[in-house]
Amino acid sequence: MSLELDISRNGLKVPLIVEEKGENQYVLVDGYRRYFALDFLKIEAAECIVETYSSEEERIVKRLSKELHTKRRTAYQLERMIKRLLENEKYDIPLIASLCNVTEGTIRKYVRGADIDPEWFRIGEENNLGRHTLTEIHNLNINQEVINDIFEKYKEKQINKSTVHAIKKAIKEKAFMDILGDNVKMCMDEIIDHKNKEYEAVRAIVYEYSLQAGYTKESHTFIHRLILSLLSRVEKIFHNKNYVDYLTTKQKKEIRKLLCLFTKFCGFHSIPEIS
Numbered sequence: 001m002s003l004e005l006d007i008s009r010n011g012l013k014v015p016l017i018v019e020e021k022g023e024n025q026y027v028l029v030d031g032y033r034r035y036f037a038l039d040f041l042k043i044e045a046a047e048c049i050v051e052t053y054s055s056e057e058e059r060i061v062k063r064l065s066k067e068l069h070t071k072r073r074t075a076y077q078l079e080r081m082i083k084r085l086l087e088n089e090k091y092d093i094p095l096i097a098s099l100c101n102v103t104e105g106t107i108r109k110y111v112r113g114a115d116i117d118p119e120w121f122r123i124g125e126e127n128n129l130g131r132h133t134l135t136e137i138h139n140l141n142i143n144q145e146v147i148n149d150i151f152e153k154y155k156e157k158q159i160n161k162s163t164v165h166a167i168k169k170a171i172k173e174k175a176f177m178d179i180l181g182d183n184v185k186m187c188m189d190e191i192i193d194h195k196n197k198e199y200e201a202v203r204a205i206v207y208e209y210s211l212q213a214g215y216t217k218e219s220h221t222f223i224h225r226l227i228l229s230l231l232s233r234v235e236k237i238f239h240n241k242n243y244v245d246y247l248t249t250k251q252k253k254e255i256r257k258l259l260c261l262f263t264k265f266c267g268f269h270s271i272p273e274i275s
Contacts, residue, residue: 003037012038015047017062019054026050029059030066057088065100075131076124079110086111113138123155133161141171146185150192159192166202167191173203175210175219183209 016031028035029051038046054062064081067073085091093111097104113135124134137151150167153159170176170191179187187209191202204226211219237243247255 003033004040007034007037007043008041012046015049017049017051019051019059021053027053027059029062057085057091060085061096061099064096068100068102068106074125075110076121079113079131082107082110083114120151127155129154130161133164136161136164136168140168142184142188146188149185150188153192162197163192163195166199169199170202170206173206175207175216175222178210178213178216178219179206180213183213 012034014031014034016034017029018026019029021027026048034046060081064078064085067078067081082096085096086093093104093107097107100107109132113131116134116138120134120138123129124131133154134151137147137154140147140150150159150164154164167188170187176187187205190205190209194201194205203222207219207222207226210216211223
């Protein structure tokens with residue numbers, strides 16, 4: 001039910017909060033959506049809680065304190081309010097956190113992307129993209145071209161915040177530092193295309209690209225254990241008669257071709273027949 005319809009049927013349930021500026025002069029502090037709904041319905045009188053007139057910053061603090069706890073406003077709106085307070089030298093992050101009864105970390109979360117491209121900010125708000133995820137993309141420790149590509153995919157809803165979190169985690173892997181040049185973008189693309197909710201699958205992609213870049217004991221050991229795990233699973237499948245007994249001639253040839261390739265790489269000279 002829309003707010004306008006709810007008010008027209010049930011009346012205003014929560015009073016507006018205003019400050020008295022002068023005789024018959026009031027400044028709205030809280031209840032903007034309710035105010036505009038009342039205005040749309042051409043309702044000229046409404047119940048209000050009247051408070052003492054204060055400064056613009058003090059009114060922002062009142063609204064911010066309420067909104068941080070109710071989360072009715074978007075992260076973009078909260079960020080604008082916090083930035084407005086920080087323009088006044090009287091306010092800093094510890095003071096704002098104290099006045100709003102939240103942690104400093106909560107306030108910092110809204111300002112740590114202050115240097116983000118304003119165009120990203122505009123696009124994000126227009127497309128209802130998660131504000132904090134934009135900050136995570138902006139702060140990824142990879143080259144700007146790849147960051148821009150990830151942003152474009154996020155903007156087009158091709159990836160979500162879970163994918164961005166997986167990318168952020170992958171970049172922190174020690175093995176990721178070994179991946180060079182265009183392979184960084186290829187690695188990111190593969191992580192995005194994989195769409196796997198298990199992070200171990202993402203780690204496997206990172207270590208594969210790391211080992212392609214050059215030998216390290218850590219990457220080699222990871223991939224070796226991965227191969228053993230995969231082969232163990234294949235062995236288990238080959239023990240399933242309902243799979244093996246119904247393989248077609250074409251399917252057997254496909255498997256044998258891959259096995260020949262595998263044994264060639266490993267320096268083996270023969271492979272078992274698949275009857």
